[in-house]
Amino acid sequence: AQKVTQAQTEISVVEKEDVTLDCVYETRDTTYYLFWYKQPPSGELVFLIRRNSFDEQNEISGRYSWNFQKSTSSFNFTITASQVVDSAVYFCALSEASSGGSNYKLTFGKGTLLTVNP
Amino acid sequence: EPEVTQTPSHQVTQMGQEVILRCVPISNHLYFYWYRQILGQKVEFLVSFYNNEISEKSEIFDDQFSVERPDGSNFTLKIRSTKLEDSAMYFCASSLTYTEAFFGQGTRLTVV
Secondary structure, eight states: OOEEEOOOSEEEEETTOOEEEOOEEEOSOSSEEEEEEEEOTTOOOEEEEEEETTOOOOEEETTEEEEEEGGGTEEEEEESSOOGGGOEEEEEEEEESTTTTSOOOOEEOOOEEEEEEO | OOOOEEEOSEEEEOTTOOEEEEEEOOTTOOEEEEEEEOTTSOEEEEEEEETTEEEEEOTTOOTTEEEEOOSSSOEEEEESSOOGGGOEEEEEEEESSSSOOEEOOOEEEEEO
16 A cells, blocks of 8 residues: 655744755555645645656756655655745655556645745 | 636535535546545545546545536536535546646535
């Protein structure tokens, strides 16, 4: 069974600090997909990134970067020079490819509430 | 930009009543999902729908729940007899394949 653990329940930083959100996953599949979603106070779920299990290349998008390490089953998310608008709950999620193409459901972690103070 | 649309944004219902939550997925997407998020908790998978049938459902998705795609554009979640513990935010999502799922803005269901 798939599982996603986000050990950090809440993180509070001051604006311009860098912050890393941790995500550890468990799966028996060799092919799987990892995601990060942002949930701002307004409540919607905003897609940030998808990573395939066969692509361990790290990615940077502006102030956001992601570090995928299969050896430790981790997919961590770093925000550089955080801003107040980054305040949100961030969810890591996993999708397995074992359903024969009929289902790509997401298993979410419990989320990390990030508060960026001015 | 295409988006998933959910209606209503908020619904209040009495315990025991039936509710139907509506969703319009992105038009060329093939996979459709309902998720639930009880206030302050994680997002939980309810059901996936592909090729006009349920492909997987969670333990939460018992006989009180049903889904339909009646006309090729709408995707609905029906709860037959609501309970207090059904109060939650319900998210509809759609995806093309294993690519990212796009979520609607959610329907907040309050059962009183």
